[in-house]
Amino acid sequence: MKVTKVYDCSIIELDKHHSSQGNISIVENCKDVPFDINRIYYLYDIPGGESRGGHAHKELKQLIVAVSGSFDVIIDDGRVKKTITLNRPYLGLLVIPGIWRELVNFSSGAICMVLASEKYDENDYIREYDHFLKYKNHGK
Numbered sequence: 001m002k003v004t005k006v007y008d009c010s011i012i013e014l015d016k017h018h019s020s021q022g023n024i025s026i027v028e029n030c031k032d033v034p035f036d037i038n039r040i041y042y043l044y045d046i047p048g049g050e051s052r053g054g055h056a057h058k059e060l061k062q063l064i065v066a067v068s069g070s071f072d073v074i075i076d077d078g079r080v081k082k083t084i085t086l087n088r089p090y091l092g093l094l095v096i097p098g099i100w101r102e103l104v105n106f107s108s109g110a111i112c113m114v115l116a117s118e119k120y121d122e123n124d125y126i127r128e129y130d131h132f133l134k135y136k137n138h139g140k
């Protein structure tokens, strides 16, 4: 997980059914996302100007979806940074292990849903950027 790159993070298009009564998108375990979903959490009521994330994971895989509104996800492998705007409820950003991420520029009322491959485990987090660079062997 030390050698993963931002280019290995991809946008996944979820199943979407459109009708005159509105739309529905569906996520099925292991079918629409390339991992077993063990946890779902969502961020909401994010005050203007706030950012979230600011960490990496050693093993966790996540699919990040803007189910309402929009925000930017900055992904960083220690060498390359990329900013991806999420603003469609049927598009998810797959973030693989070993990628530093920051979520910024939340629109008012935005809801960020995260599908995660593992249950919550604080030991899986890398919360210091210099630790992250060392983990990726890009530090001193």
Ligand code: TYD
Pocket (backbone or CB within 6 Å): 039, 041, 043, 051, 052, 053, 054, 119, 120
């Ligand atoms: P954190 O993952 O740091 O949030 P973000 O990356 O969105 O800024 O989590 C914030 C707090 O919530 C932290 O104290 C841990 C707790 N938390 C859980 O207890 N379980 C979870 O599944 C998650 C994602 C967070």
